[in-house]
Amino acid sequence: MAAEALTDAILSVDLPKAGLLSIVGARIIGRLDLSAREIPKVIRFRGCYFDDEVDLKYTDARSISFALSSISRLNLAATSIHGNLLLDEADIRDGVTLYGGSLSGSLSCKGAKIACRDWYALDASLCNIGGALLCGENFHAEGGVSIARAHVGGDVNFNSAQLTGHKNRPALSGQDTKIDGQINLSYSSSSGGVDLRDSRIGGNVECVETVLRNKAKVTLDASGARISGRLDAARIDADGGIILRACEVDALTMAAGRIHNDGGGAVELSDIQTGRSIDLRNVNILGHVTLVDGNVGRDLILSGARLKGGRSNVSVYAEGLSTRGGIYLTRSFESSGGLDFDNARIGGSFYGTKAIVRTNGGTALSLRGTVIGGDLELQSANLTGDITGRACDVGRAVILDQIEVASRKPPALNLPGLKVGSDFSASKAVIDGGISLAGASISGEASFIESEVKGIGDLPSLSLDRGELKGQLSFAHAKLHGQIRLHGAHIHAVLSFDNTVLTCPRKKKGEEIVALIMRHMIVDESVYAQFAEIGGAMDLIDARVGAWRDVKDAWPEVIAVVGFKYNAITGSPKVTIKDRLEWCNRNKPSFALQPFEQLAQVCRASGNEEDARKIGIEMQRLLRNHNKSEIRKLVTVPWSFTLRVLIGYGYKPWRIVVPFVIFAIIGTIIFSTLHADGHITTVPGPRKLDFNSFRYTVDLLFPVALLGQRGNFVVDSVAAWFSFFFTVTGWFLTYIFIAGLAGIFKRA
Structure with missing residues (x-):
């Protein structure tokens, strides 16, 4: 049938208004031109073959169907259709244009195959579709689909579709689109990316097991989109990045997905707003994940995830992130790249139990200025790279038991100014690179029981300078290589070094090694300085403790005790007053009377006047013999000896x-x-x-x-x-x- 004859037939056939014209199995030769016409009838082409273009632009028509038909090109630009447009299983060789059109019903392209070399295979930009857009059931679009700035009153369904974009055009362009229902891309395959920027979606976005291919570029971009439901991308397979920057969505899941973008960011969620959780459990990501300034209504779940930062040495950028719930990095979470949560606000707990983080000499976990409402738990985690968290605030406990941290950049555990609402526990931990808790405030206990901590070079194994603990601090059975600094710290309970091994790196001959610095420290209760071994001097200058309990066999050669004050002092095995005088005499290289006066004061307070007198005698002997010239000693030494023998310098x-x-x-x-x-x-x-x-x-x-x-x-x-x-x-x-x-x- 010639196209001109068909045009005359459509326009001249005397049918009642709103009647049906059905043409089945015909071959239409030539260009069918019905543009700018009014077609009050329902037109149904089924199984027809069109040699040339079908032109219906600017047409006012009722429902039109081209099901199972083959068309060279279909032009419906600015067409107004009072009903449905059906292209089910159609084969359209040079594209479909619905640009600026209007449908009161639905557009159905189920199983259709549409191709276009120079533009979108299906262009419904600025189109107003009152019903649904149905492009599922093995729909093919070689050239992509555009619904940019369109309005769809129902659902958009690309379930099991195959979309391919050409010449840097996305496979699906939905920028600034308004969809009253949901959009379904599950089980579909797209090459060239999906663009949903600034779209408004009234339901869910379903991308379950979707395959997205746009290597080194963006596969899914929903920046600025507002999604009333959830975005479900479980088991998604994407070669290229996913961007949801400033997106508003009820919940987001990419569980068990695979997202690879070695050229840069794999998942961009900066400024995202979610009403519920972000679920990335068991996801496999190559390229970094960005959550900067995001706001998560519940939890951020990365349990079991495998992250690799690609060219970046950071896998997760989450600076300024806010979550009402917790963060989960459990179930063998693994990252080849650091995790940056600086200045984050976490309403729940931060769980990293058994997490594995590897970096190439960088920071494994950054918590600078981070506020955690619950616990910080990294029990049994393994990190290559330091943990840094200056001024980090943890509402409950810090649990680092059995953690392994190794860093070439000391300190390995760098938490100066840390605030902890409960206990700090790092028992049985192995930390290679040292610990800094300078200025920390811990409301409960701090425990390093059976831990192994090694400082790098001359740097300390642990620093708690100016820190404050409401509970006890225990290093029982721990092994530390490197200086312990407790300068100006305040421990409100017990400080224990029970069976602790403290060694320090060797220095040049003649240089003094100070293993323990407690200068200006305050311990309200007892200090159990019962070291198994201490490989350097102790600096106790101006420290104040409730009681000092030590082991004679572990006394270092030098103990600086000037200004050191205590209410009681004991030693084991039994330490005599002669032994304790020798302990005071280890205050080298300077000489001071205060250590002897303090010891005598404690003896008097305990009713031991005899030992107090012995201390006084020894103190006077040392005072008279100290810092005298050899000539003066010819007089002072005999005179001092005479006074000591005759009257014990007045004490006897x-x-x-x-x-x-x-x-x-x-x-x-x-x-x-x-x-x-x-x-x-x-x-x-x-x-x-x-x-x-x-x-x-x-x-x-x-x-x-x-x-x-x-x-x-x-x-x-x-x-x-x-x-x-x-x-x-x-x-x-x-x-x-x-x-x-x-x-x-x-x-x-």
Whole structure:
């Protein structure tokens, strides 16, 4: 049938208004031109073959069907159809144009095959479709489909469709489209990308098991879209990026999907707004995931996911992310690239149990300024790269038990200014690169029991400078290689180093290694410094503790204790006061009295006056011998020895009795012999007293003694020298005794 004859027939056939004209199995030769006409009838072509274009532009028609027909080109631009347009199983060789058209019913292209070399295979841009757009059931569009800025009153269905875009045009263009129902792309295959930017979708977006191919480019772009339902892309297979920037959606899932975009970002979710969770569990992603400034109504789930940052050393960028629920990186989550959650606000907990993160020398997990309402749990996680979180705030506990962290960039666990609402636990952890908790505030306990921590080079294994713990801090049975810094920290309970091994790297000969720094630290209760081994000095300068309990065998060679204050001190095995004095003497290289004064004060407070006196004596001995020139020591050393022996520098003045007795015995013997030899005779006169050598000696030794011996006997030159010696000795011993009682020799 010639096209012109068919045109005349359609327009001239006398049928009632709204009647039906059905043409089946015809071959139409030539161009069928019905443009700018009014066709009040329902036209149905079924199984027809059109050699040339069918032109219906600007036409006003009722329902039209080209089912099972073959058409060169179908032009329906600006056409108004009061009913449906059916292209089911049609074969259209050079495209369908519905640009600016209007359908009160639905557009159905089920099973159709449409191709176009130079434009979209199906162009329904700016079209108003009152019903549904049905392009499923193995629909093929070689050249892509455009519904940009269109309005679809029902659903859009591309289920099981195959869409191919040409010349940088997307396979499906739906930019700024309004769809009152849902859009279904499940089980479909697209090459060239799907563009839903700024679209408005009243239902769900279904992309279950969808295959998207647009290598190194964007496969799905729904930036700025508003989706009233969920976006379900479970088991999606995408070669290229997915962008949902500033998208609003009720929920998002890409569970068990595969998304590869080695050229850049694989999943872009910046500024996304969701009412419920984002579910990326078990997803396989090559290229980074971006969630910057996103807002998630519930949880972010990445459990079991496999992420590889591609050319970037970061797998997840989530700076400024906000979630009402938690973040889940559990069930063997694995990432080849770091995770950046800086300044995120997480309403629930951050779970990373058994997570594996590998970086090429970068940061494995970044939590700078992050606020976590629940727990931070990385139990049994394995990270190559540091964990950094300056000023991170955790509402409940930090659980890092059995974690393994290795970083070439120290410290491996870098959490200065950390705030924890409950406990901090890193028991049985292995951390290669050191720990920094400087300025941290922990409301509960902190535990590093049985952990192994290694600092890099001269850097500390752990730093808690100016930190505060409401509970205890325990390093029991831990092994640490590198300095422990607790400068200015405040522990409100117990500090325990029970069976701790603390070693430090060797330094040059003559350089002092300081293994433990507790300078200006405050511990309200006991410090159990019961190290199994400590390979360096301890700095306890100006520290204050409730009690100090240590092990003698683990004392380092140098213990700086100037200003160190404690209420009690004990040691094991039994530590004598002599041992404790030797402990005080390890305050090198400087000398100070304060450690001895503190020890004596504690002894007095416990009622042990004897040990307090021993401490005072040792303190005075050291004070007199310290920092004197060799010439002065010729005088000061003997004098100090004399004071220590005679009166214990005034702490034991009764010792003076011993020399008095000794000299009395010696004098008794000497003067008895001198009297017998006639060197001592009685003073001439009426009174004759018997000579008693003991009383005579005592009368000489004690300046205040009035025993009537010295004035009643005369001595010759030999005995006079002995009398002079014992008189001077008596005065000297008496002076020493009185001065000792007065505390003159107790130097401050």
